[in-house]
Amino acid sequence: MHRSLSIVSFLVENKPGVLFNVTNLFRRRGFNIESISVGPLDDPELARMTITVRADSRVLNQIVEQLDKMVDVIKVKRLDPIRTVAREMILVKLQTSDPMAREEALKNINSYHGLILDIDAESIIAEVTGETEMIDEFLKKVSPIGILEFSRTGVTALEKGRLRL
Amino acid sequence: MLRISGAEAFVKALKREEVDTVFGLPGGAILPICDALYDSDIRFILARHEQGAAHMADGYARASGRVGVCLATSGPGATNLVTGIATANIDSSPVVAFTGQVPIPMIGTDAFQEVDIIGVSASVTKYNIQVRRAADIPWAVKAAFYLASTGRKGAVLVDIPKDVQVSVEDMEFPEKVSFRGYRVQEEPDPRELDWASVLLSRAKRPMILAGGGVISSNASRELVALAEALMAPVATTLMGKGAVPKDHPLYVGGCGMHGTGEANTLLAEADVLLVVGARLSDRTTGLVKDFSPNAKVIHVDIDRSEIDKNVETVTRVVGDARLALVGILDRLRRIRLESSGDSEWVRRINELRELYVMPEAKGNPHMRAPEVIKALRRSLPRDAIVTTEVGQCQMWASLYFDSYAPRTFLTSGGLGTMGWGFPAAIGAKAARRDVPVVDIAGDGSFAMTENNLATSVEEELPVIVVILNNRMLGMVAQWQRLFYGRRYFGVELGKAPDFVKLAEAYGAVGARPESLEELEREVRRAIEVDQTTVIDVPIDPEENVFPMVPPGKGLKEFIMGA
Ligand SMILES: Cc1ncc(C[n+]2csc(CCOP(=O)(O)OP(=O)(O)O)c2C)c(N)n1
Numbered sequence: 001m002h003r004s005l006s007i008v009s010f011l012v013e014n015k016p017g018v019l020f021n022v023t024n025l026f027r028r029r030g031f032n033i034e035s036i037s038v039g040p041l042d043d044p045e046l047a048r049m050t051i052t053v054r055a056d057s058r059v060l061n062q063i064v065e066q067l068d069k070m071v072d073v074i075k076v077k078r079l080d081p082i083r084t085v086a087r088e089m090i091l092v093k094l095q096t097s098d099p100m101a102r103e104e105a106l107k108n109i110n111s112y113h114g115l116i117l118d119i120d121a122e123s124i125i126a127e128v129t130g131e132t133e134m135i136d137e138f139l140k141k142v143s144p145i146g147i148l149e150f151s152r153t154g155v156t157a158l159e160k161g162r163l164r165l
Numbered sequence: 166m167l168r169i170s171g172a173e174a175f176v177k178a179l180k181r182e183e184v185d186t187v188f189g190l191p192g193g194a195i196l197p198i199c200d201a202l203y204d205s206d207i208r209f210i211l212a213r214h215e216q217g218a219a220h221m222a223d224g225y226a227r228a229s230g231r232v233g234v235c236l237a238t239s240g241p242g243a244t245n246l247v248t249g250i251a252t253a254n255i256d257s258s259p260v261v262a263f264t265g266q267v268p269i270p271m272i273g274t275d276a277f278q279e280v281d282i283i284g285v286s287a288s289v290t291k292y293n294i295q296v297r298r299a300a301d302i303p304w305a306v307k308a309a310f311y312l313a314s315t316g317r318k319g320a321v322l323v324d325i326p327k328d329v330q331v332s333v334e335d336m337e338f339p340e341k342v343s344f345r346g347y348r349v350q351e352e353p354d355p356r357e358l359d360w361a362s363v364l365l366s367r368a369k370r371p372m373i374l375a376g377g378g379v380i381s382s383n384a385s386r387e388l389v390a391l392a393e394a395l396m397a398p399v400a401t402t403l404m405g406k407g408a409v410p411k412d413h414p415l416y417v418g419g420c421g422m423h424g425t426g427e428a429n430t431l432l433a434e435a436d437v438l439l440v441v442g443a444r445l446s447d448r449t450t451g452l453v454k455d456f457s458p459n460a461k462v463i464h465v466d467i468d469r470s471e472i473d474k475n476v477e478t479v480t481r482v483v484g485d486a487r488l489a490l491v492g493i494l495d496r497l498r499r500i501r502l503e504s505s506g507d508s509e510w511v512r513r514i515n516e517l518r519e520l521y522v523m524p525e526a527k528g529n530p531h532m533r534a535p536e537v538i539k540a541l542r543r544s545l546p547r548d549a550i551v552t553t554e555v556g557q558c559q560m561w562a563s564l565y566f567d568s569y570a571p572r573t574f575l576t577s578g579g580l581g582t583m584g585w586g587f588p589a590a591i592g593a594k595a596a597r598r599d600v601p602v603v604d605i606a607g608d609g610s611f612a613m614t615e616n617n618l619a620t621s622v623e624e625e626l627p628v629i630v631v632i633l634n635n636r637m638l639g640m641v642a643q644w645q646r647l648f649y650g651r652r653y654f655g656v657e658l659g660k661a662p663d664f665v666k667l668a669e670a671y672g673a674v675g676a677r678p679e680s681l682e683e684l685e686r687e688v689r690r691a692i693e694v695d696q697t698t699v700i701d702v703p704i705d706p707e708e709n710v711f712p713m714v715p716p717g718k719g720l721k722e723f724i725m726g727a
Contacts (some may be wrong), residue, residue: 011346012346013344013345013346017283020284020287021287024287026725028288058473062470062474064469065474068469068470069468069469069470070346071291071292071344071347072344072346073346074345074346075346076638077681105241120271150252
C-alpha cells in the first residue's frame with residue numbers, strides 16, 4: 001500500500017463552523033491532515049480549502065467521498081499530482097547578530113529566491129515560497145545559523161491549464 | 166409577509182411541514198416556543214427524559230416514514246438528546262431535534278445551562294444549524310426537514326437562542342431551500358444500471374442482500390419482484406428486516422453476526438451479490454475478506470460514500486433503491502432473462518434451510534426465549550409493529566420474530582442503544598394508533614428508559630413490553646461465557662426491580678405469565694383492553710443466542726452452540 005502525499009482541494013461555504021466540521025471529519029475518521037490552507041474566493045460566500053494528506057488510494061477515495069457528502073462542501077477534487085502546481089510559504093526569523101551568520105543567511109535566502117521582510121541588529125525575517133520539499137531543504141540549510149521561529153502556511157495548489165476544480 | 170415572533174414563526178413553519186406531534190421536555194431556554202405551541206393543535210408528548218423524547222421521535226419516523234420531531238431546552242436538555250440523535254442518525258432515520266439556547270449575547274460566556282450543542286452534535290448529525298436571527302427560523306425549519314428527509318436520511322439539529330425566539334421580525338416562509346453543496350442523486354445513471362443488469366443476468370448463483378435503504382425508499386415490492394425474476398435468495402441486514410415477508414420462499418433471514426445459517430452460508434456460495442441500501446457494517450459482514458468471497462458485489466446506495474467503504478465492489482449503482490430496482494428489472498425484462506438462478510441453486514436454498522432448523526429446547530424448566538418470541542408472534546396480528554431493546558433479546562427477536570412488512574420491525578442497528586425500544590415503541594404508537602406495538606425487551610435495557618411508562622400511560626399511547634427477563638446483561642454475559650472463561654463482571658442484575666409492581670406503580674398493567682399459553686393470553690388481553698402492559702417473562706439467565714459468528718471470524722464460521 002502506497003501512502004504518498006496527496007492534495008485534495010475543495011470549495012466550501014464560507015461561514016462559521018465549516019472549518020470545524022471539515023477538521024472534525026478528518027479527526028473522527030482518522031484521516032491525517034499534513035497541512036491545511038483556506039482562503040475566500042471572489043464570491044465572498046465561498047472559500048477554497050486545500051488539504052494535504054498521506055493516505056493510500058482507498059482512504060483517499062473515502063476522504064473525497066466523505067468531504068463531498070458534507071452539506072457545506074460544494075465541490076471536491078483530488079488534484080492530479082503531475083498536472084498540479086503546489087506551493088507553500090514560510091516566514092522564518094533567523095538569529096543574525098553575528099556578521100558571519102548574517103552573511104550566510106542572506107546567501108541562503110537569496111539562493112532560495114526569498115524576500116527579506118524585516119531586518120534589525122539581531123535578526124532577519126525572510127519569506128520563502130516553494131514546494132514543500134524545497135521549504136524543508138531551505139530550513140535544513142539555515143538551521144545551523146540559528147532559527148528563532150518560523151511559521152508555514154501549508155500547501156496551496158492549482159491544476160494546470162484547462163483543469164479546474 | 167408576516168410580522169411575528171421567532172417562536173410563532175417556528176410553530177407556523179412546523180405546521181407547514183405538516184407536523185402533528187412533537188416529543189419533548191421543556192425548560193427555560195425553550196419557553197417562548199412552548200408558549201407558542203400552546204396555541205397550536207400540534208400534539209406535545211411529554212417525555213420523562215429527553216433521551217426518551219429523541220427515541221420517540223425516531224420510532225415515530227421509522228414506523229411512519231415521516232420526519233420525527235423532538236424538542237428540548239438548552240444545556241442538559243440538549244445533551245440528554247444526544248444518544249437519541251446519534252441512534253437515529255446512524256440508522257438513517259429522519260429526525261429533527263430542536264434545542265433552546267441561551268440568548269445570543271450570552272453565548273460563549275458559559276452562561277447558566279449553556280452547552281455548545283452545535284459542537285457536541287456535529288459528529289452525530291447529518292447537519293446542524295444555529296439560528297442567529299428570528300427571520301431565519303422559517304428557512305432553518307424548512308432546511309432541517311429537507312435535509313433530514315432526503316437523500317440518505319438522518320438527524321438534523323436546530324439550536325435556537327432564546328432571544329431569537331422572542332424577537333419579532335418580518336417573516337417569509339420559503340417554499341424550497343437549497344444548498345449548493347447538497348445534491349441528491351435519486352435517479353441512477355443508466356450505464357450503472359446496464360452494468361448491474363448484465364452481471365446479474367449472467368449469474369449462476371445470484372443473491373440479494375437488502376438493508377434499511379430498501380425500507381426507507383419503500384422498495385419492498387420491487388425487491389421481491391427482482392428476487393423472483395432472478396430466482397435469487399434474499400437475506401436482510403438487521404435494518405432490512407421486514408423488507409421481504411418472512412414467508413416468502415426466497416427469503417433466507419438475516420445475515421451477519423447473528424444471522425441464520427442459511428443466509429450466512431449462501432452469502433459464501435453466491436457468485437453475484439446485489440447489495441441494496443446497506444452500509445455493510447462489521448456486524449453484517451463479519452471478517453470482510455470472507456464476506457461473500459466468491460461473489461462479484463454490486464452495491465446500490467443513495468450514499469456514494471458507502472460504496473467501496475467496507476467491501477470492494479465490482480460495480481455500483483448510486484441512487485434511490487426503488488428507482489434502481491425498477492431500472493434493473495426493466496433491463497432484465499428487456500433481455501428476457503430466464504431466471505438466472507439455476508435450479509440447483511434454488512435447491513440449495515431449501516437444503517440449507519432444512520439443515521439449519523434451530524434445535525428445540527430439551528428439558529429446560531424455563532421458558533426459552535425463542536419459544537417466547539414465537540408465542541408472542543402467534544398472539545399478534547401480521548401487521549403489528551415490534552421494536553426491540555438491545556442484546557440477546559434483540560438477536561432473538563431478529564432470529565425468531567417473523568416480520569411480514571416493512572416498518573414493522575424497528576431496532577437500533579448501528580448504535581445498539583439499550584433503552585431505545587420502549588420509547589421508540591411509544592413514538593411508533595403515536596404514528597400508528599391502528600396497530601399493536603410491542604417492545605421486545607431485555608431487563609437491563611428496559612431499566613434504562615422505563616420511566617417512559619409515565620408517558621405511555623399519561624399520554625394514552627399504550628404499548629406492550631415483553632421483557633425476556635434473565636436478570637443479566639445477557640449479551641455481555643454471553644460474551645463473557647464464550648470468550649472470557651465465564652468470568653462474569655458487571656453483568657448480574659439481581660432481582661430488582663419487580664417489573665410487575667413497577668408497571669402497576671405507573672398505572673400500567675403488569676403480568677408475569679408462567680407458561681407460553683398464559684403469555685399469549687396476556688398479549689391478547691393487552692391488545693383488547695388497549696392499555697400499557699408490561700409482561701415480565703422469566704427466562705434462563707444463562708441461555709445463549711445462536712447461531713453466532715465469533716467476533717473477527719468470517720460469516721461461514723458461525724457456531725450453533727457452545
Ligand atoms: C447504552 C448501552 N450501554 C451498554 C451497551 C452494551 N451492551 C450490549 S448488550 C448489553 C446487555 C443488554 O442486557 P439486557 O437489556 O438485559 O438484554 P439481554 O442481552 O439480557 O437480552 C449491554 C450492556 C449497549 N449496547 N448500550
